[in-house]
Amino acid sequence: MIESIxxxxxCGRLEAPAPSEEHLELMFKAALRAPDHKGLKPWEYIVFEGEEALNRFGDYMLQASLKDNPELDEAAQEKLKKKPHRAPMVVVAVAKANNHPKVPHIEEVLSTGAGVQNLxxxxxxxxxxxxxxxxSLAFNDHMKAPLGLDYEDTIVGFIYLGTPSVELKTKPIPEVENFVRKG
Ligand SMILES: Cc1cc2nc3c(=O)[nH]c(=O)nc-3n(C[C@H](O)[C@H](O)[C@H](O)COP(=O)(O)O)c2cc1C
Structure with a gap:
């Protein structure tokens, strides 16, 4: 397992098939084991899969952008609508705000980030x-209403998922000593 980590x-170049139902279930099981202060389970994952859902998500992106900038030209509008189609599936990862007296929202965001990493x-x-x-769209508050989120919730990421259409890169592993020191 450590090797896999x-x-x-x-991989940004993704095509169908998206993760199967069975695999997606396993991936979310992993995501739902993220460390979680006070057991608040402050996570929500919203899955957009297939043409119709991805079109709808692209429309959320377009409408949110237009609210910030009503002057967007036609080319920019088309580009926004197509954004989600870079993969057969997009998962929106959300940290819900529970306003717990002992758990600041940053911890809910961190927990969701850990969940995304597991995913x-x-x-x-x-x-x-x-x-x-x-x-910028993850930080655009106009994305929240169409996604059914509360104003205080945080979009932690748009996770594009699918099958790699190119060979995966290999990456050099950073030198541990450059990032770790004795205290
Ligand atoms: C919170 C977060 C947000 C990110 N947002 C973007 C993004 O909007 N666009 C992008 O090209 N990469 C983004 N990245 C980086 C990529 O997901 C990826 O980690 C990076 O390209 C390095 O590739 P690697 O994961 O193979 O090392 C983001 C990463 C994190 C953790």
């Missing part, structure tokens, strides 16, 4: 490709 790479490690381990994206 060390060797994981992202993409699971994808890699099962032979799928994954790419964690944010970009």
């Amino acid at each position: 060390i060797n994981r790479v992202s 993409i490690l699971g994808a890699y381990d099962l032979g799928y490709g994954a790419y964690w994206r944010t970009g």
